Amino acid sequence: MKAAFTTGYGGPEKIEYAEDLPKPQLADEDHVMIKVAAASLNPIDGVRNRGYLRFLVSDKHPHIFGYDVAGVVEDAGPKADGFSVGDRVYSRIPLGPQGTVAEYVSVKGEFVSLAPSNVSLSDASSFPLVGLAVVQAFRAGNLKNGQTIFISKGAGGVGTFAIQLAKHVYGCHVITTATEDKAQLLRDLGADVVIDYTKVNFRQVVKNVDFSFDVSNEPYAHAAITKRGGYVVALRGIPSPEAIHDTFNYEVPFVLAKALKVVNVTAYAIRRLYGVQYHAFSGRPSGADLAEIKEYIEKGQIKPVIDTMFDIRNARQAMEKVEGGHSTGKVVVRVDTSVDM
Numbered sequence: 001m002k003a004a005f006t007t008g009y010g011g012p013e014k015i016e017y018a019e020d021l022p023k024p025q026l027a028d029e030d031h032v033m034i035k036v037a038a039a040s041l042n043p044i045d046g047v048r049n050r051g052y053l054r055f056l057v058s059d060k061h062p063h064i065f066g067y068d069v070a071g072v073v074e075d076a077g078p079k080a081d082g083f084s085v086g087d088r089v090y091s092r093i094p095l096g097p098q099g100t101v102a103e104y105v106s107v108k109g110e111f112v113s114l115a116p117s118n119v120s121l122s123d124a125s126s127f128p129l130v131g132l133a134v135v136q137a138f139r140a141g142n143l144k145n146g147q148t149i150f151i152s153k154g155a156g157g158v159g160t161f162a163i164q165l166a167k168h169v170y171g172c173h174v175i176t177t178a179t180e181d182k183a184q185l186l187r188d189l190g191a192d193v194v195i196d197y198t199k200v201n202f203r204q205v206v207k208n209v210d211f212s213f214d215v216s217n218e219p220y221a222h223a224a225i226t227k228r229g230g231y232v233v234a235l236r237g238i239p240s241p242e243a244i245h246d247t248f249n250y251e252v253p254f255v256l257a258k259a260l261k262v263v264n265v266t267a268y269a270i271r272r273l274y275g276v277q278y279h280a281f282s283g284r285p286s287g288a289d290l291a292e293i294k295e296y297i298e299k300g301q302i303k304p305v306i307d308t309m310f311d312i313r314n315a316r317q318a319m320e321k322v323e324g325g326h327s328t329g330k331v332v333v334r335v336d337t338s339v340d341m
């Protein structure tokens with residue numbers, strides 16, 4: 001089968017493309033085999049490719065990378081309830097041996113949902129990882145309708161999804177950060193206030209928000225702008241052992257768990273200093289949550305924001321684009337346009 005893969009730990013220079021990789025088997029009776037139309041990339045792909053997750057998972061090379069996928073069900077195991085051959089689906093796969101930038105991937109049915117019917121599968125592949133992280137983070141921080149939310153890094157894959165969810169589903173007052181050239185796009189998506197982070201430090205001008213979504217790894221600045229009793233939910237920072245367990249289904253060894261707790265003084269310090277709740281958070285795979293996101297997309301509340309679509313042969317350039325850190329929305333790798341409906 002066609003796939004893009006890394007030949008060893010390292011940057012995009014380690015990425016190659018071939019058409020003669022072995023097609024995977026349906027991994028279990030509760031799995032579906034997805035014929036992949038497209039896979040979107042995320043910063044975590046670069047992190048894993050460079051070997052920084054080696055303490056959680058050790059990759060065998062060649063390693064096919066990628067977490068996000070949209071495609072068509074080619075085969076469904078007898079226990080993959082609710083899926084039939086030919087269904088259009090999307091998924092964010094869990095940490096495992098094979099990723100999604102390939103012609104086929106076998107995924108446990110509970111992590112898969114029917115894809116939104118009003119967008120192409122290439123567009124659908126842009127949503128899962130960022131969408132799940134945002135939906136689950138808003139829940140973790142108890143976001144309520146009509147609250148004021150601050151979202152840093154508004155123009156990235158996470159930010160563009162978060163602005164739309166906060167505005168069009170939660171009816172929030174949305175404050176975010178981006179350069180001037182990206183501000184109008186973010187206003188169109190639903191931002192009420194866009195702060196140019198290259199000219200103004202948001203900490204100087206934002207006050208008393210109910211919920212602060214830390215996408216830029218600035219925990220103390222986010223805490224400082226949050227009202228007492230409010231929530232800071234951080235997508236970066238050091239996750240707790242419990243978050244690692246939930247996300248990766250991996251029991252953190254005792255010594256490492258202790259070390260993480262000691263290093264994770266941020267949450268403790270922030271609670272003490274600012275009187276706000278602080279969660280370092282990681283999104284989890286979930287077909288049920290993807291089904292919820294599908295509804296938002298079909299109602300037109302959330303639209304895809306895609307920086308660039310690359311052909312799978314150019315997966316290396318796609319990864320360079322993601323690691324460059326300046327993408328507006330998502331980077332998508334198109335695998336098979338013949339199934340992209």
Ligand SMILES: NC(=O)c1ccc[n+]([C@@H]2O[C@H](COP(=O)([O-])OP(=O)(O)OC[C@H]3O[C@@H](n4cnc5c(N)ncnc54)[C@H](OP(=O)(O)O)[C@@H]3O)[C@@H](O)[C@H]2O)c1
Binds near residue numbers: 042158178325
């Ligand atoms: N824990 C989780 O579950 C989870 C899930 C998804 C993502 N994440 C993390 O969340 C972060 C965001 O991911 P992403 O997918 O949105 O992509 P990203 O590549 O981090 O975002 C790129 C965008 O952010 C803008 N940007 C860069 N620095 C900024 C700053 N200081 N202030 C405001 N905007 C800034 C860039 O615009 P310019 O450079 O042009 O200004 C670009 O538009 C990453 O660190 C990622 O690893 C975590």
